[in-house]
Amino acid sequence: MSVHVQNTRMTTARLRQMKATGEKIAMLTSYDFTLASLVDEAGVEMILVGDSASNVVCGNQYTLPITVEEMIFLTKGVVRAAKHALVVCDMPFGSYQVSEEEAVRNAVKILKESGCDAVKIEGGEEVLPAISHMIRIGVPVMGHLGLTPQSVNQFGGYGLRAKEEAEAEKLLHDAQLLDQAGCFAITLEKIPAALAEKVTKAVSCPVIGIGAGNACDGQVLVLHDMLGLNQGFKPKFLRHFASLAEEVKTAVSSYVEAVKDSSFPSAEESY
Ligand code: KIV
Numbered sequence: 117m118s119v120h121v122q123n124t125r126m127t128t129a130r131l132r133q134m135k136a137t138g139e140k141i142a143m144l145t146s147y148d149f150t151l152a153s154l155v156d157e158a159g160v161e162m163i164l165v166g167d168s169a170s171n172v173v174c175g176n177q178y179t180l181p182i183t184v185e186e187m188i189f190l191t192k193g194v195v196r197a198a199k200h201a202l203v204v205c206d207m208p209f210g211s212y213q214v215s216e217e218e219a220v221r222n223a224v225k226i227l228k229e230s231g232c233d234a235v236k237i238e239g240g241e242e243v244l245p246a247i248s249h250m251i252r253i254g255v256p257v258m259g260h261l262g263l264t265p266q267s268v269n270q271f272g273g274y275g276l277r278a279k280e281e282a283e284a285e286k287l288l289h290d291a292q293l294l295d296q297a298g299c300f301a302i303t304l305e306k307i308p309a310a311l312a313e314k315v316t317k318a319v320s321c322p323v324i325g326i327g328a329g330n331a332c333d334g335q336v337l338v339l340h341d342m343l344g345l346n347q348g349f350k351p352k353f354l355r356h357f358a359s360l361a362e363e364v365k366t367a368v369s370s371y372v373e374a375v376k377d378s379s380f381p382s383a384e385e386s387y
Contacts, residue, residue, distance in 0.1 A: 126161050126202040128234070128256055128300035134161070134333070135322040141334025143324055144342070147173050147190045151339060152197035160201050162301075162324075164236065164336060165191040167206040167266070172340045179265045180209045184222055191230035204258050205232040209266040212237055212246050219246035223255045234300065238264035240290025244297060251298040259294035261287050261315075262328065263306035276327075278307045288315055295319035303336060304328040306353065327353030 134141055143162040146152035147169045155163055169190055170182035184207075191205040205226050212219035223235050234256035237243055247257050262277045271277070278284040287307065294302055301322045304312050309329020316323040316332050325332030337354065340346045344356040345364070374380035 125200060128202070131161065131202070131301060131322050132320075135320075141322055141324060143334055143336035145169075145172075145336070145338045145340075146194050146197070147339075149193040149197045152194040155339065156198045156201045161334070162336075163194055163198055163201045163203050165194050165203065165205045165230075165232065166236075166338065167208050168338050170208075172338065172346070178268055180268075182208045184208060184211050184226065188226060188230045191226070191232050195231040202234065203232045204234045204236050205230055206236045212243060213239075216246045216249055219243075220249050220253065220255075223250045223257075224253075227255055234258055236260055236303065238266050240286070241293055244293055247294065247299065248297045256300045257298075258324075259291070259299040259302040260305065261290055261294075261302060261307075262304045265305075274306070276306055276308070278311055284308075284311050287311065288318060291315045291319050291323075295321050304332060327351065 131141060141162065142160045143164055144155050144160050145164045145166040145168060146155050147165060152163055165187065167179040167182050167187065169187070170176045170179045173190065174182065174186075176182070187205055187208055191203065195203050207219075207222060207226065211222040226232065226235055235250070236258040237247055238260040240259070240261055247259070250257050263271070263274060265274070268274065278287045284307075288311070291302055291304075295318075299321055301324055302315075302319065304315060304323055304325050306327035309331065312323065312325050312328035313331035322333040324334040324336050326336050338346075341349055341354050342357050344359040345361050347361045350356075371380070
């Protein structure tokens with residue numbers, strides 16, 4: 117199946133239109149110019165510079181250590197690559213929770229210095245004043261509910277969220293608050309598919325799921341996970357669309373062998 121690649125840049129208005137007409141939205145993470153160029157050319161509507169960069173790029177166990185400056189550095193490369201996709205940068209842990217004023221200042225800094233189109237923030241009612249303030253001054257915000265990895269220490273792990281009625285009700289209420297505040301989209305991570313469907317129908321903005329079933333308006337995955345670069349990670353919701361870890365290792369061991377036996381570089385590869 118061929119994918120129609122938009123000639124123009126994606127906008128939040130177009131994403132809303134896609135929800136209205138039932139056209140699914142594809143989003144992937146990227147953290148560098150080279151891979152973001154390929155992801156953009158292949159036709160995703162949104163690229164997320166996720167704070168999963170803390171794990172994928174920096175090798176940390178959690179998303180918590182990554183800083184605003186590091187997110188800006190990575191996002192600049194992705195922005196240079198994205199000709200069509202809308203680029204969303206995650207606001208890292210600690211950059212929006214301390215005070216509304218600091219949150220807004222950091223959101224403005226991220227938008228100005230990285231050139232991204234929007235920011236993503238984890239949480240509902242607790243962070244609503246900061247989110248509302250950002251939206252009022254013109255910063256497009258994507259919400260993120262369910263399994264919010266920055267709260268891993270509070271949750272005690274990365275298990276399924278909102279299985280119990282009270283948490284499911286809070287999540288639905290939070291989604292409605294984010295929608296009313298003007299979030300242009302909401303990510304739902306690792307929650308029951310039936311709840312994600314209910315939320316998707318209850319809000320006017322597009323809902324992008326990861327481990328949240330098929331009824332969402334779109335899907336997001338971590339690029340390195342779906343490419344099979346991260347062999348140790350295979351939760352139920354993840355599909356490997358390629359097995360690049362094996363390909364990379366095979367290519368690198370062929371290179372090592374060619375260097376060792378002096379077959380690389382050949383005369384044709386020399387000046
Ligand atoms: O940081 C990230 O990659 C994310 C996605 C998993 C949604 O937030």
